Amino acid sequence: MSTGDSLRGAAALKALRKARGWSLADAARALIDTAHRLGQPLDSSVPSVQRSVARWESARCPVLPGDRYRLLLAHLYARGADGHVALGPGSDFAELLDALAHLGEADSRLSELRALLVRTATDDGTGLLALLAPTTRRSMAAALTDPARVDEALLAGLMAAVDDVNSQVGSLPFARLQLLLAPVTESCRRLLSGGVPEPLLPELRTVATQAYTLAGRLAFETRDDQASRALYAAGTATAGPLGDRWRRAVVHMSHALVTLYSTPGLESARQLVDAAVRDARTGDSVRVRARAHALQAEIAARSGSERHAQTALSLARYDLDRESNTGTDPSDTNFSADHLRGFEGLCELYVGDAAVAHDFFAGSVAALGSARERVQRTVVSTDQALACIRLDAPESAATLLHSCVDSAASTGGRVPALRLRRARKELRPWRREGFVADLDDHLIDMLGS
Template identity: 70%
Template sequence: MTAHDRRVGAATLKRLRLSRCWSLADTARAIIDAASRLGQPLGSSVPSVQRSVARWESPTAPIMPGERYQLLLAHIYADGSDGQHSLGRGSDFAELLDALAHLGESERRLHELRALLVRTATDAGGGLLALLGPTTQRAMTAALAEPSHVDKELLSGMRAAIGDVNGQVGSIPFVRLQLLLAPVVECCRRVLAGAVPAPLLPDLRSIAAEAYTLAGRLAFETRDDEASRALYSAATDTAGRIGNPWRRAIVHMSHALVTLYTTPGIDAARNLVDAAVRDARAGASIAVRARAHALQAEIASRAGAQRHAQAALSLAWFDMEGDQDGDPSAISFSPAHLRGFDGLCELYVGDPAVAHDAFARSAHALTTQRDRVQRTIVTTDQALARIRLGDPHSAADLLHQCIDGASSAGGRVATIRLRRARHELRPWRTEGFVADLDDHLIGTLGA
């Protein structure tokens, strides 16, 4: 961070304080009260904390609040003037995170703060509008009353809220993410049925397709398969009206993965993947095309079609290695993800040793918070490769890690894959190491 960045951070902290008409002493008292309310009393006097606040806001040599003070400030500024949690763009909480970033705090720490406050906001089912900033909430209320009042600011706020929910996958329980996404989904449904200004309709449809797709995935994760199917149907219809085929391809791909685990056989999932490939090839996104071909390779390998799987996988790598500058899609699909598909194809129709190494490389590169669910899935597949290589003890050791990962990050697919891996350990079911694994599975996941 430069000296200028730190001064911007200090000025933002000061602006936040003054926006609430607080003196330095008032802020110190608010921090001490928050600490007591959270069961973490500071044991510091108001003058002592006041001096810390002044150092954070210093125009010449500001310092960054320590982690404990960051947490207390986060709780203070997450509470809006109406007593409700507000974490979205334009909120005081968002301004606080921006200030901390300017002062030099890491992106990982800021993500942890956001995740913690999202959990707090959704305790006991509350915080329904937490990820919608105050301005977006007002604009949404106006648009629900009269769809012609939809404006670019509302659309921007809704898109940001979807991104926030998507970014918390792996950090926040899926049922809480459903709560946070619900207002955006409902707003899209009701506003699209009204007289939206024509110039804004393409953006609104794009946002709605994204919201419905994510909501369909969240419904699947919470085992509401009927709602999931209805949401994917709405997403497919809406995306088809946008005019950019790659957007519908994204819906088909997400729907295919859900269908693979909720419908017997692979025909229904294969039809969706084939539709995704057709749309992706007609679209402008190389990243979407790469992912569609990767899914096509997985489906083919599950069906035992080795040549078809390898051909699709080669196309995926060709796409992945192409020039993606300016790609219109923001989907997260990287070489690390594609190596996982390399592993799957080898696992089903190739060499389990090659599969094992591909899974290991993929898991090692999936390092972000958002990748936690996928990393658990890939590592479970790696354990399955070890079983097929005749190394059940080492596989069980890896599965213990996967159980912990599935417990902390959630994910229905990860749990299903864990059960399948355990099924392949049946020849060793009388061994103590399998009994230990079963105890861990039942005690942690109830499975």
């Protein structure tokens, strides 16, 4: 961090305060009031807090606010001057995070702080528009009245909100994410009904496709299968006119995964995966193609077809090698060799060697470290536990499943819960053992089952 960065951060903090019309003393009183509102009153007096504010904004040698003050500043600036929570681009909160970054705060700590404020904003069921920038809110209200007023800035704001909700998967319960995404999904639906300028329709369809796909997954996770199917149908139809076929492949893949867990048998999921592969092969995203082939391998392995599973895995590896050589991909799909290890493990689990499967799963879990990958990490861990059971190591399996229970409970994820129940059934031969009784108690306490 350079001196210039620190000074820019200090100037940004000062600008935020001035924009609220606050003196140094006013800012100090606002921080003290925020601490009282949060049930964490400060022992410091107004003059003492005022001196701290002045040190953060110093034009000579500014300092980064301490942990407690960073939290108070976050809560203070999360609410706009109108009293509404605003955490999206262009909000005071976003400006605060940028200022703290210039003052030296680590990106990981800023991400944690933002995730905390998103969670807080949805604690009481309000804050539905929290992830929309203030300008996006105003533009959206105007466009819903007159679709001809849609512009590129509004569509960019809506896409940013979709990406924001998607990035919170694993950090927030799915029910809250569903609430945060609802305004964007409904806005897309209404705007697509007509009146939007023709040149902007492809971008609107792109935003809507991603919104519908994510909404379909969230509806599934919250056990609303009928709404999920309708949203995936809307996503598939909206992606159809787009020239980028890989976008429709992404819809098919997401739909296939939820179908795998909500529809008996494999045929419906297989048809969706095959459709995804067809679209991905004619699309420009090699990463999407790799993921489609990996899903094809999983379906083949679950069907007991080792040769087809290995062929699809080979194609997925080839695709990833191509993607790593080019270094560019039009999609933001997060699929890498670390994710592929989980699919390789699944294929070994169903049509290969359980010991090899266990090692693939362990490598995948170790690499999937971000909050966004928490749900995937939990799913892979339950598969690793199944491998342990097949290797006659049930106690090791139970140990793995305990951590999976905690993750499934915190996110409300449906797939991890289903995988947990399946793994628990595999432990029936050891049902009288103490480690199984402990796991059952944990399952009942956290998931009620």
